[in-house]
Amino acid sequence: MKVVVVGAGLAGLTAARRLVALGHEVVVLEARSRVGGRTEGGVLSDGTPVELGGQWLGEGHSRMYALCEELGLETFRTWNDEGELLLELRGKRSRLKPHKGAVPRVSPFALADLAQGMARFERLARRVDLDRPWLTPGAERLDGQTWESWIRRNLRTAAGRAYFRVACEAVWAAEAADVSLLHALFYTRSNADLETLLAVDEGAQQDRVVGGSVRVSERLAEELGDRVVLGSPVRRVAHRPDGVGVETRAGTTYDGDAVVVTLPPALAGRLDYDPVLPSWRDQLTQRLPAGSVVKTYAAYPTPFWREDGLNGQAASDEGPVKITFDNSPPSGTPGVLMGFIEGAEARRWVRATPDERRAAVVGCFVRYFGPRAADPVEYLERDWNAEEFTRGCYGAHFTPGVWTTYGEALREPVGRIHWAGADYARDWCGYMEGAVRSGESVAESIAAELGRKPA
Amino acid sequence: MKVVVVGAGLAGLTAARRLVALGHEVVVLEARSRVGGRTEGGVLSDGTPVELGGQWLGEGHSRMYALCEELGLETFRTWNDEGELLLELRGKRSRLKPHKGAVPRVSPFALADLAQGMARFERLARRVDLDRPWLTPGAERLDGQTWESWIRRNLRTAAGRAYFRVACEAVWAAEAADVSLLHALFYTRSNADLETLLAVDEGAQQDRVVGGSVRVSERLAEELGDRVVLGSPVRRVAHRPDGVGVETRAGTTYDGDAVVVTLPPALAGRLDYDPVLPSWRDQLTQRLPAGSVVKTYAAYPTPFWREDGLNGQAASDEGPVKITFDNSPPSGTPGVLMGFIEGAEARRWVRATPDERRAAVVGCFVRYFGPRAADPVEYLERDWNAEEFTRGCYGAHFTPGVWTTYGEALREPVGRIHWAGADYARDWCGYMEGAVRSGESVAESIAAELGRKPA
Structure with missing residues (x-):
């Protein structure tokens, strides 16, 4: 056969x-x-391998770890622990120790708002029926709205709302307006919880594969x-x-x-x-658009941000690059900053010229890590929206109404x-x-x- | 050239x-x-032409009327004035004189709710920038939610909400959960107003073309x-x-x-x-799904409902057929009832067998027009979702977030x-x-x- x-x-x-x-x-x-x-391998001009596409393994990814072992590949930790991460919300910057439950330096109101919002969201996510999300209690109501509608109703502070919106962009490279609330909940439950989705250690971004x-x-x-x-x-x-x-x-x-x-x-x-x-399969695939993302790299002689006690990670509500990571190779040379242009930022910036985009990206790196970021020895990017055989990343998202009226058709041969x-x-x-x-x-x-x- | x-x-x-x-x-x-x-011509076994697809011209459709005249085609009025229409909301039935502003027999609370909801919606629709909907005041907020979210927030009674939901199904063959509020507003303004969209006389369903x-x-x-x-x-x-x-x-x-x-x-x-x-054009078309509809016909020796003072039109919040029309030819013989299975009902019923579907459709005709509807001499349907070269009707709808982040790409060569x-x-x-x-x-x-x- x-x-x-x-x-x-x-x-x-x-x-x-x-x-x-x-x-x-x-x-x-x-x-x-x-x-x-x-997943795609790229290479800097000095031969350093970089990952132009998906790169992380983490908490609960047991098959991937086993597969790496079977195939004789090694993994290493995402650069995380040595240094603090930057969180910028509504123009206010915090430096945080990176661990689950790290507390941003925002007003007590915003903090309480955020904590309550997270708890509410996780409670809803725990109710999702992973096998048949359309049978989740209250599925029609959850699927009848965008995640953005939920954020506006459940978060009271600008910082709290901004945090959720950036989280959405980081997870799907899509806006909270694009995604069904039921899908946000399904996806969160499918990946344990929101903190696991967003975290490095004990989270979805914990490890990388040596060589890419x-x-x-x-x-x-x-x-x-x-x-x-x-x-x-x-x-x-x-x-x-x-x-x-x-x-x-x-x-x-x-x-x-x-x-x-x-x-x-x-x-x-x-x-x-x-x-x-059959029409239900065809109409389903009319309704599962891909996210929008450009992955960018800037290489420097050394990972200079480490000297400032930073781990190269930034999360901000101001773009075009709102999320960065230290993607230097295990040796630490060269220093490599990676930044994502996601969601609406990507949709806007793919229409700019490569030079304009590079300047905007490097501008964000300077905003996060200071003037030494202004002159990378090399800049590299991959616009996944433009890839003929992918047409958007990180993946497909369900728009409102799709899980409840087409969900059954998803996995059905x-x-x-x-x-x-x-x-x-x-x-x-x-x-x-x-x-x-x-x-x-x-x-x-x-x-x-x-x-x-x-x- | x-x-x-x-x-x-x-x-x-x-x-x-x-x-x-x-x-x-x-x-x-x-x-x-x-x-x-x-648009597609069909024919009953006695030779009567029926329209399997789009069929109406109406208020403001000046190019279509002119075109018919240039091409030597005649139009005739949709059967409407002689007899009352049926409106069923939450199990309560009204018989209404068909004219703009006809008042359904629902509770005074529901009526006030509906009137206020309509007025609010029309006020919002009048603000839409038809050339560039993404520049409408408050566009991001309007585009960040489904029409369903707006309905839940702005309508207080079950009957008021049901009315808006049925209106959405009638206009797009999609659910209020599927459609961006900004798109609902754009489309309404593009077609004058909600009453024009839904009305027969002085509305979008006013006339038909002789012969189809x-x-x-x-x-x-x-x-x-x-x-x-x-x-x-x-x-x-x-x-x-x-x-x-x-x-x-x-x-x-x-x-x-x-x-x-x-x-x-x-x-x-x-x-x-x-x-x-370019990626923006490709990602746009990933986000403009078609509606879901099966158009059904039942033919009878005579349009017997006319004898009961009914004009053959029904609008209900209970399916699978929620909207019907008297689609008899100008001669009045045979009597032809047309019914739409739209939105979620269509997605469900296209998976049934043809016999099951026919029985359910005829069952709706009986519910609206009595036992004489039980035995049509002929039954005909067109599942537009299954058409390889259309893949859904009535047309494309914008899901949340699309007008504001991809709108510019729509008409751009x-x-x-x-x-x-x-x-x-x-x-x-x-x-x-x-x-x-x-x-x-x-x-x-x-x-x-x-x-x-x-x-």
Whole structure:
């Protein structure tokens, strides 16, 4: 029996690997000339590897840690503990010791407001039915509003509201106005809680892969060998009761007993299907847009901010870069600042010229870390919105009304067509961990299903 | 100079006609084996024409009336005046004389609530900047919430809320939870006001075209002759500084100086563009999903409801059919009831079997018009969600956050690629009138633009 996998990101590669382990024939068709999908390796001119896409493993990401070990890869801690992080809200700056529950230096009113808002949000999130979010108590009401509406109603201070909005941008590269409250709650529960989502130590940003996260995909692809076919964008998926035929843009058709489409939902919806997909699947993918993000890097001779007792992390409600990290290699040389332009900032700044954008980004680094940030030896960026085969990061988000009226269609196969990817994951949705779990789980479903069918 | 038009709906055909009138060469590529797009002719087994798609002209639709006259088509009044309409809210039924400002028989509290809600909504709508909705005062706040959030906050009674929700379903075939409040306001202002949108006489549902609305497209296509190429779904649009090449799925390429893509935004976003579209255009079309609707017909020997003093119109907050019309031909024989399954009801009922759906629809007709509705001589339906080349009706709606962060990209050409369709219209957005205005206006822009360029 043979399975065609569309996409050589983490979901596609782990699905393929598991299928091979279960004794099936597999071909993985990848549009790009590289594997890794939303993880991608880049390199500074001195040879230092940088990660242009997804980079973190953390709390609860057990499959990813195990996979790294199986593949002979090592992880290291995100630079965090030695130095304080900067938090800027409404023009007021705090320096915080980085640990869960760190308390920003804002007014007692704002602090109480924020604490109460967090507690309320976490209480709501704990109620979410992860398997079937549309059956969560009060689902229609929660899904009938944006997260922004909830923030306006539940947070009373400007600082409290700003904190939640920046959190939303940091998690989805989308605005609180874009996202259904039910989705915000689902995603939070899927990733333990809001603090875990936002934290470094004991959080979703705890560790990195030595050499870059793309190494995981590269090692998986090496194992799979010539089963992985690069440079082969898929255009058409024919599916019949007795099999599938997956056709590339170049006109080559790969036949199989089943297909796993691991493209982001919006792109999965753009393929030609024959016969066409049921309307509920098509209308679902019309409603799962990707976030908006440009990942930026500035390299310096040394991580000079460390000398000032800072750990290179900033979180601010003023852009275009509102979130930064010290992304220096384990050796500490060169010093590498990484900054995200997310959500509405990204939508605005991708229309600027590269020079304007670089100046604005470096301007933010100077605002956070002082004049020594003004002259990076190198600047690098990746606009994920412009990537033909991704079209936005970090992932898909559910707009209001979608979970409650289309949720059932998300993970449901259509005949011999199966879906996988970080956006489909029940647990650790949106993360590399979710991609791997989704890939492995779809492989097992298919194997079980094919095992029951006559060859 | 030559223009390639993608789509032979009203926007594409009127764009082509205007370009021809201005002396340009045109080819119109249509995916289907028919013209008309979201207008479509059907026929009962006795030969009575019925409209499977858009059907109404009304107040302010001056271009459509003029076009009908130019094309030698006649219009007739929607059956409305002779008889009362039914309004059911929260299980209570009123019979109303159909005119603007008709007062439903609900409690004085509900009535006051509804009147105040309507007035508030209209006041907000009048503030919208139709050319640039994102510059409307308070745009971010209006766009940061769903229409449903506004309804919950501004309407106090169950009947008042139900009325607004049904109105939303009737206008977009979408739920109030799906739609940005700013979009609801923009669309309402674009179509004069809420009462005009919902009314028959002096409203958007006032008139119909004798023989069916699709006749307009058919006559336009006759005029254009062999410039219209049917059965030619477009797959790829290559665009260069010196021209465009539009390739069909079958592999034929049509070269031109410009292209007008008149597909619904979500489908326009699914074509392959070379080079790829700017990210802001791509991310916009990821965020403009189509509504969800099944249009249903039941035919009877006579329009028996007229004998009971009813005009065949019902509006209810209980589905699956919440809106009905008397769609009998001008002769009055046979009697034809038309019912819409819209929004969440459509999403649910398209998953039922045809028999289950028919039984549920006829059950609604019985609930509204009595036991004589139980045995139609014929039943017919069109599930617009399932149409490969439409993928949902009535049109695209803006989800929260989209007007304010992507609005500028909506009507902006990308090099030699232009966009047109009912969903792009400033005035009478979403209606046949909007499609015609958009088509004619894009033709004039292109002609002006091409006139300035060396051939």
